[in-house]
Amino acid sequence: MSDQVIAACMREFRAHSGDCSGFVKAVGADVGVTIEGTANDIVDTLRAGGDWVELADGPAARASARAGKLVLAGLRGDEQAVRNAHGHVVVVVDGPLDRNLYPSAYWGQLGGTGAECKTINWAWTAQDRDRVTYGAHDLA
Secondary structure (H helix, E strand, C coil): CHHHHHHHHHHHHHHHCCCHHHHHHHHHHHCCCCCCCCHHHHHHHHHHCCCEEEECCHHHHHHHHHCCCEEEEEECHHHCCCCCCCCEEEEEEEEEEECCCEEEEEECCCCCCCEEEEEHHHCCCCCCCCCCEEEEECCC
């Protein structure tokens, strides 16, 4: 099942590499999970419970991705060290865990180009990378 999420990331990356929330929403749609709103909204959804289970840390996120769940990580823009109107979200996948902390992920980047299967310490600044929220959603 983790291959299903990776395949969706690979399919959607080119079309959404310049938009993190658009990328996350497209991957979600590919695997049957509806995700709505901006990156800030998505982070709020991860924290709200319901169908999403908040995870403790990067190793727990990798374990959930390995188990075949859709796993996202995110940080609201108003919570970043350098405040921003836009948050940032990524899709965590099964893969290397840098420094035993930072799982592998795919992401788009607003106004730039995201990354494919890089550890999330590259998705946020050193000040922000340890403050992200992780959430897992079962796939049907």
